[in-house]
Amino acid sequence: MEIPTSAALWFMPFVLPVCFYVAWSDMRAMxxxxxxxxxxxxxxxVVGLIALPFPIYLWHLLHVVIVLLIGILLNAGGLVGAGDAKFATAAAPFVFVSDLRFLMAIFTATLLAAWVTHRIAKHSxxxxxxxxWESWEQGWDFPMGLALGGTLALYLALGFLYGA
Structure with missing residues (x-):
C-alpha cells in the first residue's frame, strides 16, 4: 500500500467515528x-496538512473534484444516491491513486459483506x-453508507498495518 502508515494513523481517530456514523445514519434513515x-x-x-507532505496534500485535493464530477454523473444517471456520491467525494482525498485497485477489492468485499449482513439482520x-430503521423497508435499495464507511475505515486500518 502506498498510503504512509503515519498518515493512516493521523487520519484514523477522526475518520473512523465519521465512518461509523455514516453507516448507522444510512441504515437508520437512508x-x-x-x-x-x-x-x-x-x-x-486540517489533518492532511500535518499527515502528508504538502505536494501530495494538494494533489489529493484534486481527487475531490474528480470524484465529485463522476458522482454527479452517476447520480444523474440514477446509479448512486446523492449522499453516496457526496461521501465518496469527501473520502477521495484519503486514498492514494496507486492504492485504487486495492481499494476496489476492499470495496467489493465490504459491499458483499455489508449487503449479506444487512439482509440477515433484516430477517432476524x-x-x-x-x-x-428505514433501511428495513426499502426492498432492494441498500444503505450504501454501510459499505462506503466500512471501505474507508478498512482502507485506513490496513494502511496503518501495511502502509508505506
Whole structure:
C-alpha cells in the first residue's frame, strides 16, 4: 500500500467515528447527512496538512473534484444516491491513486459483506432492537453508507498495518 502508515494513523481517530456514523445514519434513515460529509472533508483539509507532505496534500485535493464530477454523473444517471456520491467525494482525498485497485477489492468485499449482513439482520431478531430503521423497508435499495464507511475505515486500518 502506498498510503504512509503515519498518515493512516493521523487520519484514523477522526475518520473512523465519521465512518461509523455514516453507516448507522444510512441504515437508520437512508440518508448520509451533509454535516458528516463536510466534517470528513474538513478532517482531510486540517489533518492532511500535518499527515502528508504538502505536494501530495494538494494533489489529493484534486481527487475531490474528480470524484465529485463522476458522482454527479452517476447520480444523474440514477446509479448512486446523492449522499453516496457526496461521501465518496469527501473520502477521495484519503486514498492514494496507486492504492485504487486495492481499494476496489476492499470495496467489493465490504459491499458483499455489508449487503449479506444487512439482509440477515433484516430477517432476524436483531430487527426488533431497531424496528424503526428505514433501511428495513426499502426492498432492494441498500444503505450504501454501510459499505462506503466500512471501505474507508478498512482502507485506513490496513494502511496503518501495511502502509508505506
Amino acid at each position: 440518508r448520509i447527512p451533509n454535516t458528516s460529509v463536510l466534517f470528513l472533508l474538513g478532517v482531510y483539509v 431478531p436483531i430487527r426488533r432492537m431497531v424496528p424503526d
